[in-house]
Amino acid sequence: MTTSQALIIGASRGIGLGLANILAERGWQVTATTRKQIPSAASGIRWLTLDINLPDERKALKEQLAGQQFDVIFINAGVYGPGHQKLSASSDDELMALFMTNTFSPLRCAEELLPNVKPQTGIVALMSSQLASLNENSDATYPLYAASKGALNMLARGLSAQTNAQGQTLLCVHPGWVQTDMGGKDAPLTVAQSASGIADQLAAWRGKGGHHFVGYDGELLAW
Known part of the structure; x- marks a missing residue:
């Protein structure tokens, strides 16, 4: 039996690290990235x-991975942005940093790494949020963060023509409200619970094709 292979982009802590650990424990061969030191x-x-x-580091990673293909590439990126979450109080630099990390760079990374995703059965997954949905987030909770993830969903849709042509599956994943630095200690889910659920979804969606907005628990979310 062939060992499944995963690439987790952004696994130094939180859900990214949790997912790398869960997949490794389940027998996957895991490659993971960190900006600085390697975590426990x-x-x-x-x-x-x-x-x-x-860009230079994305290029270097692509060169390191030349010729390798993965069953799953999961791009986990997320910053909360300005704590006040008010557009009127945010500087242009703060907004650009938020959208660069949550939206533009993850999609650039996904597009650049598409040749490394196995055709037909491979999955490209991006960390989104239920807050990104106009239908699911009717009160505009955390609007700046939510807007950056909503933009991620839309740009991912623009990537779907390429993944569809290769028979790959494209997922925007909601991890739940999780006990991370961003989610806080009052969140109902542990990192392990969220990561385990995400790992289950990665197994369930292999070979399905299309572009889907799905929760860690398998719930399909409204765009």
């Missing part, structure tokens, strides 16, 4: 250095 993690994970906002 499950054994056997191959660690590479990447800051997704730096």
Whole structure:
């Protein structure tokens, strides 16, 4: 039986690290990236250095991965942005940093790494949020963060023509409200619970094709 292979972009902590650990524990061969030091993690994970906002580092990663193909490439990126979440109080630099990290760089990374995703059965997954949905987030909770993830969903839709042509599956994933630095200690889900659910979805969606907005628990979300 062939070992499944995953590339997790952004796994230094939180859900990204949790997912790398869960997949490694389930027998996957995992490659993961970190911006700085290698975190304490499950054994056997191959660690590479990447800051997704730096084009030269994205290029170097692509060169390191030349000729390799993965069953799953999961791009986990997310910053909360200005704590006040008010457009009127945000500087242009703050907004650009938010959208660069949550929207533009993840999609650039996904597009650049598409040749490394297996055709027909491979999955490209991007970390989104239920807050990104106009239907699911009727009160505009955390509007700046939500807007950056809504833009991610739309740009991912623009990538779907390429993934469809290769028979790949494209997922925008909602991780739930999780006990991370961003989610806070009052969140109902542990990192392990969220990551385990995401890992289940990666297994369930292999070979399905199309572009889907799905929760860690398998719930299909409204765009």
